[in-house]
Amino acid sequence: MENDEKKGMPIGVFDSGIGGMTVVREIMRQLPHERIIYFGDTARVPYGSKSRETVTRYSRQIVRFLQTMCVKAIVVACNTASAYALDELEGEIDLPVIGVVKPGAKVAAQVTQNGRIGVIGTQATVGSGIYTTYIQKINPRAKVIGKACPLFVPLVEEGLWQDPVTDEIAMRYLGGLIDSEIDTLILGCTHYPLIRSTVGKVMGEHVTLVNPAYETARELKELLHKHGLSSDRQPQLGTNWHQFFVSDGAEQFIHFANSIIKYGVLSAKVIPIEDY
Amino acid sequence: MENDEKKGMPIGVFDSGIGGMTVVREIMRQLPHERIIYFGDTARVPYGSKSRETVTRYSRQIVRFLQTMCVKAIVVACNTASAYALDELEGEIDLPVIGVVKPGAKVAAQVTQNGRIGVIGTQATVGSGIYTTYIQKINPRAKVIGKACPLFVPLVEEGLWQDPVTDEIAMRYLGGLIDSEIDTLILGCTHYPLIRSTVGKVMGEHVTLVNPAYETARELKELLHKHGLSSDRQPQLGTNWHQFFVSDGAEQFIHFANSIIKYGVLSAKVIPIEDY
Numbered sequence: 001m002e003n004d005e006k007k008g009m010p011i012g013v014f015d016s017g018i019g020g021m022t023v024v025r026e027i028m029r030q031l032p033h034e035r036i037i038y039f040g041d042t043a044r045v046p047y048g049s050k051s052r053e054t055v056t057r058y059s060r061q062i063v064r065f066l067q068t069m070c071v072k073a074i075v076v077a078c079n080t081a082s083a084y085a086l087d088e089l090e091g092e093i094d095l096p097v098i099g100v101v102k103p104g105a106k107v108a109a110q111v112t113q114n115g116r117i118g119v120i121g122t123q124a125t126v127g128s129g130i131y132t133t134y135i136q137k138i139n140p141r142a143k144v145i146g147k148a149c150p151l152f153v154p155l156v157e158e159g160l161w162q163d164p165v166t167d168e169i170a171m172r173y174l175g176g177l178i179d180s181e182i183d184t185l186i187l188g189c190t191h192y193p194l195i196r197s198t199v200g201k202v203m204g205e206h207v208t209l210v211n212p213a214y215e216t217a218r219e220l221k222e223l224l225h226k227h228g229l230s231s232d233r234q235p236q237l238g239t240n241w242h243q244f245f246v247s248d249g250a251e252q253f254i255h256f257a258n259s260i261i262k263y264g265v266l267s268a269k270v271i272p273i274e275d276y
Numbered sequence: 277m278e279n280d281e282k283k284g285m286p287i288g289v290f291d292s293g294i295g296g297m298t299v300v301r302e303i304m305r306q307l308p309h310e311r312i313i314y315f316g317d318t319a320r321v322p323y324g325s326k327s328r329e330t331v332t333r334y335s336r337q338i339v340r341f342l343q344t345m346c347v348k349a350i351v352v353a354c355n356t357a358s359a360y361a362l363d364e365l366e367g368e369i370d371l372p373v374i375g376v377v378k379p380g381a382k383v384a385a386q387v388t389q390n391g392r393i394g395v396i397g398t399q400a401t402v403g404s405g406i407y408t409t410y411i412q413k414i415n416p417r418a419k420v421i422g423k424a425c426p427l428f429v430p431l432v433e434e435g436l437w438q439d440p441v442t443d444e445i446a447m448r449y450l451g452g453l454i455d456s457e458i459d460t461l462i463l464g465c466t467h468y469p470l471i472r473s474t475v476g477k478v479m480g481e482h483v484t485l486v487n488p489a490y491e492t493a494r495e496l497k498e499l500l501h502k503h504g505l506s507s508d509r510q511p512q513l514g515t516n517w518h519q520f521f522v523s524d525g526a527e528q529f530i531h532f533a534n535s536i537i538k539y540g541v542l543s544a545k546v547i548p549i550e551d552y
Binding site: 042043045049050054150151154155157158164168248249252 | 327434525
């Protein structure tokens with residue numbers, strides 16, 4: 001296929017559930033000419049408590065589904081899947097693939113002044129040490145301090161984005177990071193950009209927050225450009241310009257997705273992901 | 277097989293994850309001569325956000341697994357699976373099966389004085405209206421008021437069983453039930469007995485809390501007696517008297533399970549439930 005044909009093909013984005021919509025939001029902002037095929041694995045969420053083998057198997061199924069939708073590139077918009085499955089996926093498929101971990105790690109390694117970087121995320125992401133690995137490849141003397149924040153996802157999903165309870169939980173989770181004198185903090189879970197202001201308030205102005213969703217969209221832009229795959233099509237919103245798929249609970253997905261992106265998610269289709 | 281042989285066989289108990297361990301705790305207390313085979317579907321938790329079809333399919337797989345372990349009866353220790361799958365399971369297998377919903381509903385319908393009963397649980401359990409259905413079969417004039425409390429499970433799993441944050445969230449969730457002047461409240465999620473004291477404090481002494489885990493163990497005792505299946509074996513703790521299986525994350529399961537039951541969960545085995 002010629003690159004000119006490929007340019008018009010969509011970008012596949014997937015996550016364990018709804019959180020990857022913060023990455024979709026950034027892609028929509030930074031790459032408005034690109035069409036997106038999103039898959040949220042709402043039947044099998046969360047990935048954070050699952051083993052490497054399980055997450056890799058699920059990710060392979062989703063990639064097979066996205067390939068049936070003729071995507072030109074794949075964004076793994078899930079920290080756990082990026083940590084566990086990205087390297088294997090890269091070796092198996094003939095498409096550009098990027099995850100959310102490397103772009104966030106790269107920027108954090110570059111912007112820190114004192115070499116002390118915090119990472120917050122699920123138990124799986126923090127426990128995997130994946131951010132530390134990538135940060136230290138770039139900045140071997142960087143000290144990375146991880147902190148799992150298991151209540152942030154349910155608080156975000158309950159809509160308590162700005163709430164005294166979320167403030168209180170944030171103060172408990174982040175106190176140790178403040179004491180560690182980090183100057184950079186990675187929001188290492190796709191839900192966390194939605195409570196960015198709470199985290200910023202607790203950490204203080206001298207701590208730079210790194211949003212991997214933003215950095216991933218930036219890196220995707222460069223990647224498409226490098227491969228000559230950037231779309232120049234005019235977006236046609238209100239049609240099926242973007243398409244959303246889930247493995248369960250389409251109504252619930254649409255409701256929450258529309259609280260994240262102002263552009264309305266008009267519909268979402270349930271597909272039997274285990275058959276892929 | 278003679279009933280005398282059957283009596284020594286274990287009881288199968290399953291849940292979407294860890295919460296069913298509160299039912300196990302009650303069975304251990306009330307039926308100390310019974311052996312338990314527990315399965316927690318930790319790879320596919322939570323069921324609350326999944327469709328009826330998915331939950332029924334998962335439940336069938338688990339029942340097939342439990343049947344390979346030669347159980348003499350099955351306890352569906354999960355409100356969502358009891359709501360969605362119990363009736364179908366009852367028609368499909370030749371073993372006594374009980375869920376957690378009917379026993380809790382029966383007691384609530386009996387103990388209410390003013391006919392106003394509250395039910396708290398996941399969105400799925402409350403949305404299904406299953407408690408209302410069973411309560412009104414017994415007490416057609418009862419008024420049932422449901423309230424989903426999505427943050428209770430993550431708060432319990434984070435260990436905040438007695439904590440100001442849990443108090444604050446409980447006050448928000450339960451305020452409407454207090455205004456509704458209920459005199460009976462069903463803890464309609466297997467995690468909730470662990471925050472029973474918080475719920476009791478917020479609701480006040482005049483509201484009777486119904487714990488379906490307790491009522492289910494009581495009904496199981498009657499059911500075994502009726503079928504002549506009660507075990508008279510002497511428990512041999514510290515051996516494999518009870519056995520625990522999960523679909524993922526055995527270490528995490530053991531850790532949390534041991535915070536629920538004083539009797540130590542020594543080991544848990546991961547099995548590939550999707551193969552059943």
